[in-house]
Amino acid sequence: MVQDRTVRALLLRENDGKIVPSIEIFHESLLPEGEVTVKILYSTLNYKDGMILKGYGNLVRSYPHVPGIDFAGIVEESSSALYKPGESVILTGWRVGEWLWGGYATKARVRAEWLVTMPAGLDARRAMSLGTAGLTAMLAVMAMEAHGLSPEAGEVLVTGAAGGVGSIAVAILASLGYRVVASTGRPSAYNYLHTLGATRTISRSVLFDKKSHSLQSEKWAGAVDNVGGETLAVIATQMRYGAAIAACGNTGGNAVPLSVLPFLLRGVKLLGIASALSPIIRRKTAWERIVQLLSSETLDTIARVEPLSHLPELADVILQGKIQGRTVIDVNT
């Protein structure tokens, strides 16, 4: 069979300081250097992808650029002993889609050691229902477990719960037997979050209402925070003695007006989660655990599939905090 050497991609070009997206077709010889060429089946839309699609945050080094910080597909060609043609693989992070060309394309060329073999029980679409968000949520839970968290310790808070990382964190914690309190700015998402296993839902405004540096009553045995900003500062004052917060996101801002009191008087721990450069061995453990913990039905509840052509509009929607769960991108439509 003659191999198709063309690539269809969403390309970003810089035009008078403005970032302009368009779907283009080019020869695969234009792909960057790399040991493994992957035929991509699905990518996803993460908050960071939204920023890149709009040209925010100086995340991209040069244009033209193919965004998409994660993808799943099949190895087409490989000069590495690690992967053979025909193997199913996942890529998340490693600055792919930021400094390097990413997953909003029918092919990508990457370093072999960045890939993870598709875990048994998962396919490309469902792997992308998880994607960077799923890996991040699992790493956050693993970090809190390593700190000593267990289900009998009490309620665990998830902020930005109706978003990608938040939804998967809720589902993972519920599957592990935790009592999960899901904080969201969207009352319309309460039923969805209960379906994923949240024991209680609370309004985002409840956390915002308590802007105070003084210690509040001890509530949370652990927390997965996707919001940062004022929210992180407030939840630090509500943590139980010795409890840990897994800091994952910054949708509410980078500046955190933290009081030192939760750390000095309650021994609260702040655990930073950085999935993009997480070592491969930890990724493999995380992917294997997610497959054990989340059913296909749960993944299908969390994710919907959209075509490549919808990405420019979807970027605005995710940056407005209006996407529920995960958006999988079918790069072939």
Ligand SMILES: NC(=O)c1ccc[n+]([C@@H]2O[C@H](COP(=O)([O-])OP(=O)(O)OC[C@H]3O[C@@H](n4cnc5c(N)ncnc54)[C@H](OP(=O)(O)O)[C@@H]3O)[C@@H](O)[C@H]2O)c1
């Ligand atoms: N550290 C890492 O390795 C890593 C990896 C992946 C993502 N992240 C970060 O994690 C965060 C979530 O990513 P995602 O892909 O899950 O995004 P997402 O799907 O858009 O979810 C973010 C959620 O945050 C809440 N939110 C949005 N704007 C807000 C605001 N102004 N104030 C308070 N809450 C707000 C919304 O949840 P509700 O409507 O439920 O309130 C929204 O659904 C992002 O900051 C992203 O950059 C970090």
